[in-house]
Amino acid sequence: MSQYDKFAKEYIAMRSNMFKKNMNAEFPMMLQLLGNIKGKKLLDLGCGFGDYAKVYSEKGTIVTAVDNSKKEIEHAQKLNIPNTKFMVFDITNKFPFKDSSFDVITSSLVFDHLEDLKSLFQECNRVLKNKGVMVFSVTNPVFYQEKSIVGKIKIFGKKIIFGNYFERRKIVRKWGGTATMEHYHKPLEDYFSAFLENGFELLSFREPQPKTKKITWHCKNPTFLVFKLKKR
Ligand SMILES: C[S@@+](CC[C@H](N)C(=O)[O-])C[C@H]1O[C@@H](n2cnc3c(N)ncnc32)[C@H](O)[C@@H]1O
Numbered sequence: 001m002s003q004y005d006k007f008a009k010e011y012i013a014m015r016s017n018m019f020k021k022n023m024n025a026e027f028p029m030m031l032q033l034l035g036n037i038k039g040k041k042l043l044d045l046g047c048g049f050g051d052y053a054k055v056y057s058e059k060g061t062i063v064t065a066v067d068n069s070k071k072e073i074e075h076a077q078k079l080n081i082p083n084t085k086f087m088v089f090d091i092t093n094k095f096p097f098k099d100s101s102f103d104v105i106t107s108s109l110v111f112d113h114l115e116d117l118k119s120l121f122q123e124c125n126r127v128l129k130n131k132g133v134m135v136f137s138v139t140n141p142v143f144y145q146e147k148s149i150v151g152k153i154k155i156f157g158k159k160i161i162f163g164n165y166f167e168r169r170k171i172v173r174k175w176g177g178t179a180t181m182e183h184y185h186k187p188l189e190d191y192f193s194a195f196l197e198n199g200f201e202l203l204s205f206r207e208p209q210p211k212t213k214k215i216t217w218h219c220k221n222p223t224f225l226v227f228k229l230k231k232r
Helices: 004-019 023-033 049-056 068-076 118-127 188-196
Strands: 041-045 061-066 083-090 102-108 129-139 151-155 160-162 170-175 178-186 200-206 224-232
Touching: 004 068, 004 178, 023 041, 023 049, 023 129, 023 200, 023 224, 041 049, 049 061, 049 083, 049 102, 061 068, 068 083, 102 118, 118 188, 118 200, 151 170, 178 200, 188 200
Parallel strands: 041 061, 041 102, 061 083, 102 129
Antiparallel strands: 129 224, 151 160, 170 178, 200 224
8 A cells, every 4th residue: 555545635635725835836847847738748657636637637738647546546537637547556666658658757746755766767768758858846855854863063153953964764754643654865966866877868957936925934945846857
């Protein structure tokens, strides 16, 4: 069972009600970097409950959207989104698609859950058409250092508690009442090495800010990172 299956209902409710930092920052930047996707064949990796796939479909794409959470896919399928096929699939496996099947690959906030990025980018490269593009976002790894406080230091007279940014590790956090959420902390250089060494070039790298005047953590700090790549 996928970890999101354990709290799919709460997750869907939370994503619909919370201060929509994703919809205000991460997703607008994804769309900006994707540009005109009308008529393109698009693969959405870790599509969740299908809200982004709905927007891609409205923009005239033919969408294949996969996620390893059966419950989220069931929810997504009920939306009856035109030109969109949802599949339960674990993206750490070999993709069930032929070479050069897609013009565009997208993925929002999924790769921070994965330990190995090398085989993932190899598969993405294989199923993308020549010069196809890939736009993906991750949560900034600088902010995933919980439970690993290794020391304190004074910087400009202020005490700073710090973790170990460089240590690759699984982080398990409590989520909601009883569930847990797992991530694999990886330094930022791991993302760059994984795509640069597996057939991609970097076209753009952005740190989106929410489009709101509210002064919150997310407006002042780079919570999200968004990459645009091209198949070499
Ligand atoms: C933070 S949510 C993002 C969902 C969606 N992309 C969005 O932005 O609304 C992460 C998603 O990645 C999916 N996921 C995590 N590991 C996965 C894997 N190995 N294969 C497929 N999906 C995975 C989860 O089930 C979850 O739906």
